[in-house]
Amino acid sequence: MSRRNAGACVAGNLIAALIVTAAWIGASGATTLRAQVPYLNLGVIGLLVAAFANATLLAQAQRDIDARTRRVLGRFDPGPTEP
Amino acid sequence: MELLKWCRLQWDRLAAVIAFAAGAVLLIAGWLGVSGVVYPAEQIPYVVSAGFGGLFLLGVGGTLWHSADLRDQWRTLDRIEQHLARGVGTAVTPDSLDDVVARLDALEQRNAGNGHSMTMLERPTLPSEARR
Numbered sequence: 769m770s771r772r773n774a775g776a777c778v779a780g781n782l783i784a785a786l787i788v789t790a791a792w793i794g795a796s797g798a799t800t801l802r803a804q805v806p807y808l809n810l811g812v813i814g815l816l817v818a819a820f821a822n823a824t825l826l827a828q829a830q831r832d833i834d835a836r837t838r839r840v841l842g843r844f845d846p847g848p849t850e851p
Numbered sequence: 852m853e854l855l856k857w858c859r860l861q862w863d864r865l866a867a868v869i870a871f872a873a874g875a876v877l878l879i880a881g882w883l884g885v886s887g888v889v890y891p892a893e894q895i896p897y898v899v900s901a902g903f904g905g906l907f908l909l910g911v912g913g914t915l916w917h918s919a920d921l922r923d924q925w926r927t928l929d930r931i932e933q934h935l936a937r938g939v940g941t942a943v944t945p946d947s948l949d950d951v952v953a954r955l956d957a958l959e960q961r962n963a964g965n966g967h968s969m970t971m972l973e974r975p976t977l978p979s980e981a982r983r
Binding site for chain 1: 900911
């Protein structure tokens with residue numbers, strides 16, 4: 769996991785937190801359910817942004833580990849095989 | 852002092868536990884808030900703030916914990932590569948190879964436990980294993 773990937777994940781989560789906070793402020797300022805529904809949707813979008821940022825980071829880290837494991841295993845001499 | 856040392860080394864797991872706890876508290880607070888008011892228009896702000904906020908923190912906690920697991924695997928690979936680097940140019944004993952194999956097996960088991968099967972890697976048979 770590189771610093772760049774981690775930074776992108778942190779930035780994604782900060783943006784998501786801002787979106788959820790904006791949705792909260794908007795929903796609490798509206799008085800009717802009809803006016804609150806768009807802010808509810810905005811909150812869901814914030815959660816999706818956070819989920820995407822986290823999943824991207826973890827998937828990239830897992831790919832890095834798999835590639836490195838293959839590299840390490842490739843350093844072993846296969847040796848003689850069974851006839 | 853040991854606790855402080857552990858906290859410094861495992862800062863991401865500590866942050867994950869804190870995020871989990873904060874998320875759980877937020878969800879419970881949201882539940883109490885929603886159950887205390889009658890009108891849906893009063894309940895929605897609780898859903899958005901405490902409900903979504905709690906879910907967000909649970910997600911952050913899960914990511915931090917899984918990230919710590921991946922970091923452990925990365926360090927295990929570091930140790931194996933150091934072990935292999937020390938073996939270059941010197942005689943590699945069956946014991947040292949067995950040690951490396953044991954570590955690789957542990958790593959594979961951990962990966963399998965995390966749902967990341969590494970059966971596609973097709974680890975080659977080592978001389979020490981072929982002799983068994």
